[in-house]
Amino acid sequence: MIVRIAFALMLSLGNLASAGAAAPDCSRPYTLALHDHGLLYSADTDTGIDKDVAEELIRRSGCKVTVSLMPRARIWQLIESGALDFSLSGIANADREKFATFAWYFSNRYYLLVRKDVSVRQINDFVQNADLQLGVIRSFRYSESANRLVDRLQADNRLSLSSGLSPLYQALQLNRIQGMIIEPFDYPSLEEKKIREFTTVIEFNDPAVPHGLIMSRKALPVAEQEKWRGLIAGMRNDGTMHRIFAKYFKPDQAAAMVDF
Secondary structure (H helix, E strand, O other), X not given: OOOOOOOOOOOOOHXXXXXXXXXXXXXXXXXXXXXXXXXXEEOOOOEOHHHHHHHHHHHHHOOOEEEEEOOHHHHHHHHHHOOOOEEXXXXXOOOHHHOEEEEEEEEEOOEEEEEXXXXXXXXXXXXXXXXXXXEXXXXXXXXXXXXXXXXXXXXXXXXXXXXXXXXXXXXXXXOOOOEEEEOHHHHHHHHHOOOHHHEEEEEOOOOOEEEEEXXXXXXXXXXXXXXXXXXXXXXXXXXXXXXXXXXXXXXHHHHHHXXX
């Protein structure tokens, strides 16, 4: 689905060439999909970190790239088939690495958001209470401990699947689910929707998980993957990525996410 965020930019490769980097092949148009997820991208405001990253990536490449908005599950399907070239803020696992490759540009931790009235103080409390349901976005994966929690609850038929965050927030407010997994990009929504008032946050004791540009192995030859990876590296090295994150987070938090 092409939405109002769709755009195509064709700009000079002068800056790229002067830096001695190999320019991507722009002989065909490319496709890139964003997903609606808090500060990463908001369809309501047409703003977010991933939109800013996409625009800068396209500017540096000089290629024509059409950007659209899709559910995350659909993005992974199209990346695997080769019908979609790129997406952003993706994390890897063994299955995804068979059909996708990545260019890392930030890392973050995950947290369990739970209702205060269920008296959960640690992760295992949630597991042990068979009456509690966890809400997750379809096809999302998280950190190691969070994934173990999701997989265990799925086996016990205690997962509620959604296409996005908003339905999960509503389900949490209505007590249809009692917990969900969040990351720093979700914090503003917790305040806006007054979810902080009746919830508490429990941290998974896992290392921060790298996120990056997702590239379809079927759509992009290895040599081209490296060129796009080089563009992301350039954005990190010259401070551009830090400046993008600093628009949305306090400087120390932006630095912690980008400098890993």
